[in-house]
Amino acid sequence: MSTATVGDLVSQPYKYGFVTEIETEKIAKGLSEDVVRLISAKKEEPAFLLEFRLRAFRQWQQMQEPDWAALGFPAIDYQDIIYYAAPKQQQKKTSLDEVDPKLLETFDKLGIPLSEQKRLSNVAVDAVFDSVSIATTFKEQLAEHGVIFCSISEAVKEHPELIERYLGTVVPSNDNYFAALNSAVFSDGSFVFIPKGVECPMELSTYFRINSGDTGQFERTLIVAEEGASVSYLEGCTAPMFDTNQLHAAVVELVVLDDASIKYSTVQNWYAGDENGVGGIYNFVTKRGQCRGDRSKISWTQVETGSAITWKYPSCVLQGADSVGEFYSVALTNNKQQADTGTKMIHVGPRSRSTIVSKGISAGHSSNSYRGLVQIGPKAVGARNYSQCDSMLIGDQAAANTYPYIRCQQPDAAIEHEASTCRISEDQLFYLQSRGIGFEEAVSMMVSGFCRDVFNQLPMEFAAEADKLLALKLEGSVG
Amino acid sequence: MVATPTAPTSTGRAGAGDAAWLATLAGAPLPSRRQEDWRFTDLKALTALEPQMITPADPLAAVDLPAGLERLSSSSAAPWLGQALAATASAEHWPVLLNSGASAAQACPLLALRVFGAAGSLDLHLDAGSTAGLATFRLLLVLEPGSSLELLLRPSSSGPNALSLVSEVILAPGAELKLGSLAFGTEESCLFQHTAVVQAAGSRLDHTAVAGGWGLARLEPRILQRDGQAFSRLRGLQVCRGAELADTHTWVRFDGPEGELDQLHKAVADDQARSVFNGAVRVPRAAQRTNAAQLSRSLLLSDRARIDTKPELEIVADDVKCAHGATVSRLQSEELFYLRSRGIASDQAAQLLQRAFCEEVLRDLPAAAASHGPLLTLLGRA
């Protein structure tokens, strides 16, 4: 590989880095019990939720920021963050026509058209701008099937009994430092409820947009699939380019009852900072699903390309007999990005099965770690796990780390873990080039071939997107 | 053989269950389970020991040294000592601190050997015996360019004591060492075996460590390929039953290009036993064209036993081949059925498969190991 020619290729600038000029209502920087009360009051929340937040806040005050991940970043000043920002529109509009056109334009620019004429026909979208959900499409059509898809603030008002029953039951407020913080100050996010026996008639999608520069984003997503229900859900995210770091600490909880399934896909493209590591999102996310029912299934697919720091382990607690957990991940780091990501598969129920396929690509001066836990409890008779973690290194300055933890307490279980590290070899590139394929294209073919197993898991509309995204992110990194 | 402890013991409950004397000896508090490296390692078998020191017999006194080998005096060994520990970043490891502290407090045999030719084979029995307390050994092997040695170490204990063995090995270019360790203890005994190896380019290390029967066994082979271009073959086998705990933490680092590692670690856990394996492989940028393969295979034979395993690969070099794998399972049912369909009773079939599982590692021990019937000792108990 010729350093001169390839090194000269200039990275495509982050094309979602613009800022929308819009009036926002913000509360003062800093975090205290009063701030937690204020957020709850602004959202006119019932008492149980305020209690939940306050308990979480007190727990968070007692906790330490975790330091075990292979990540390095300057200390976060939690008092220098704004915990609530919302575009100034009095309340959520009943019709899209009433939404500030600037917001609609923003989502248009992001490729997520919300207006009636332009929106995707088979995907319902909940659009979250800074801390607040501004629009949800196809709500009525979904309601006909009994499917609830709305912002979590709205769900708190409309379906408080469901929120009270499920919120915090998968990720308790004291689960970890960032989950506790989220539980105290979460602003908005999506709520999905698929009633018994219903197969959700369309893809559901939430699009998160951070706009303001000094605001933390703390969404909370809760998806419940009752007996025999199924849903496919996708989240996307972008943020403007700032030379400061924004904190994003989300919590996602999935609950799956007997014979139900949730497929949760993420294409994460937060601003990653520049090539010197200035700016970018600190992404500390707790995602966990509980397969409570027999034969229930949770499948996580993630394509992680953005963020300066990623700390994220979408997990499955496989409680039900014959329950299934899956994790398919592509994590790409370039420049000075750092990612410590993976999954936890906690096998509790008999014959529970899990599959982990993780593909890490490290380029530039980045560091990319896979950290995964497969735990087989004493009652998980006949449990099975298969894990495959492959790393691809591009350039000799990038790091690829693999930390697969295996804990087994059940002899009638089988765990298999395989991992390999590879690079794009000159021979392979030469072979492709000798067949007339350009250098960049050859590289992106090899990378997308490397990620194929994961892309195949994405909903079709997004697989091609993900492929392109990866090619874009890698431009100029091979040399 | 029993000396009074130099470290102060606490008064009252006869010292049992009290770790203060160990912390004093080591000059550092005992590792806590809050530390990642000790998360699964319960030290109660160690803290239950009588606070006294054992002066073990000098194992080199009992053997005739083969040609090509000489024993170094403490003073001629001194310049070498500590090098391998420093190079493998293990001088501050608690078991090493304990060994150093105890060695300083109490004369323990320094087994320092310089190998300058094709030295053939040597079999050393490092016995802590049946007395209560702590026995320490320190081994230094310096292999000069082109020299070779086949060494079998047999740490053993037959009583309520702890055996601490710290080995430092320095391999010059072209040196070849086959280092086997066959360690058998009892449910009352503890083993802390730390092996620090520095390999120069062109050297070859075959290290096979087998441990069974210890209430607590902690084995830490740590290898640095100083300039890469060396070959390291690591084999490990730990068999634990009853309430035993066996814990192997390996660490291999390549500080130069074209190094090779071929590692296989096997574990068998039965009854309420606990088996831990942690295998770190570090491939920094200087280590282009490293070829490292690590495989961990564990047999879990009882529903009260536990296996914890964690490979750890850290790679910053793009042109490398690093593969690792891990499996945990019981005996394969198809294999069992095949044997049974040929008339072999199921417990005998299970025994055959367990033996096969172990033999894959045992056959890599130096030839001298065969006469000590390792398989029978490992599996014949029960």
Add this chain to the structure above:
Amino acid sequence: MIRPDAPVLLDIRDLQAAVEDQPILKGVNLTIRAGEIHAVMGRNGSGKSTLSKVLAGHPAYTVTGGRVLYKGENLLEFDPEQRACIGLFLGFQYPVEIPGVSNLEFLRVATNARRAEQGFEELDTFAFEDLVRERLAVVQMDPAFLERSVNEGFSGGEKKRNEILQMALLEPLVAILDETDSGLDIDALRIVAGGVNQLASPDNATLLITHYQRLLDLITPDHVHVMAAGRILRSGGKELALELERTGYDWVDQELDRLAAGGQEAGRTPVEVG
């Protein structure tokens, strides 16, 4: 060799079996007498291999009905190893590789288990080596294979020869050979078939499970049975196999359709051929 007065070795009556609650065998009837060679033919999924696994006692299969008598005793009560010791042998379609277990030791332990059941003395290492070398000739196998792990790294043909070697050592009364011809080139097939013919005697019986005529060109069956949908659909002499070779299995579908449409229960009444 058919002798109507020869003792019955294996008597299968209305055998039904399932794997993971999925019924596979739906009432198999088959009587095998000493001296006979039977061939069970049928397409993939017809239940042939299940029949062999059930007879050998594979734990993944559950017998849900019927019975199997081996020399008048209830075979289904025995563990897999007891079945082997009393003279039932299964030659596997896919012999499993067992790394680390020496082939020689495995063969010796198995042979001695069978000998103990027969009331013969145990063979020590040396006596066994003599025996095994003699039996190697039956399958023209290189003694080097004895030093290797059981089936590990063996080619398809080598695995099958190793199966027949085991048969030669265990001297079963009823040998069931499951797709022994699959994956063999013509030379290996000849060697394997030669071994089977050499081991056949008036006192024992062989049950060949196969797809194809080509094995039956080398081992002449006395009885041929066609299996479909978990039953024996038709039985006949060796000419039935030749007919199948000519006409294929299409008539099987027609027959199954006819049965499904309300015809008589197939396979319930065994067709006695003699």
